[in-house]
Amino acid sequence: MRFFPDNVPLIAFLANLVPLLHFHFAKVFRSPGREIPTYLYVLLGIGYLSIVVFFIVDFSRQDRIHYLDLIAATTVYAGILYVAIGEMLLRGGALYLTEWRGEHWAKELDYVYLTLGAIGLAMSTNRLDVVDQRLSVPEFVGPFLLATALVVRALKTRVEINEWNKAPKAP
Numbered sequence: 001m002r003f004f005p006d007n008v009p010l011i012a013f014l015a016n017l018v019p020l021l022h023f024h025f026a027k028v029f030r031s032p033g034r035e036i037p038t039y040l041y042v043l044l045g046i047g048y049l050s051i052v053v054f055f056i057v058d059f060s061r062q063d064r065i066h067y068l069d070l071i072a073a074t075t076v077y078a079g080i081l082y083v084a085i086g087e088m089l090l091r092g093g094a095l096y097l098t099e100w101r102g103e104h105w106a107k108e109l110d111y112v113y114l115t116l117g118a119i120g121l122a123m124s125t126n127r128l129d130v131v132d133q134r135l136s137v138p139e140f141v142g143p144f145l146l147a148t149a150l151v152v153r154a155l156k157t158r159v160e161i162n163e164w165n166k167a168p169k170a171p
Contacts, residue, residue: 014072016051017079020044024083041087048080059140070140078147085155094164106165109156113149120145 023036023044055073059065089097097105123142159165 014075016048017076020048020083021079024086041083045080045084048076052077052080056140060138065140070143073140074143074147077144078151081148081151082154085151086158089155089159089164094159095168098165098167103165103167106156106159109152109159113152113156116145116149116152120147120149 023041052073055069055076059070059073085093101108120142123137123139123145126137126139126142
């Protein structure tokens with residue numbers, strides 16, 4: 001049984017990322033008096049996270065997963081993860097990491113990125129016909145790990161471009 005029937009347009013799931021991404025990237029919402037309340041981000045995050053949870057529960061109950069469902073689920077997951085971690089960095093997380101690890105913490109994200117990518121790649125190759133011993137984890141976990149690795153890499157680039165890893169300059 002599937003949570004989302006075939007007649008649910010895939011574009012609806014992806015289009016629902018637009019408000020979340022808009023609130024995150026629009027600098028107008030960071031100007032004084034125009035800030036988006038934290039609870040709104042939390043509500044949006046919970047809503048999007050519930051979609052991903054429904055996808056994962058749905059995937060675990062199926063023998064075969066529709067390719068577009070997997071793409072939609074990993075895209076929504078990656079979008080939520082990117083915005084959530086980005087907001088945490090904007091709201092003090094970057095400053096904390098700079099104080100704790102120094103200005104090179106952004107470069108250290110490469111280790112996280114490469115590790116997640118390697119594990120995701122190993123899990124994704126589990127489907128190959130030439131592999132005789134299969135892992136016992138669900139096969140859809142690999143794409144989610146690869147999506148997480150890509151999010152970490154994209155955030156690393158954003159951190160370096162915006163210099164969030166730099167100590168605040170004295171006035």
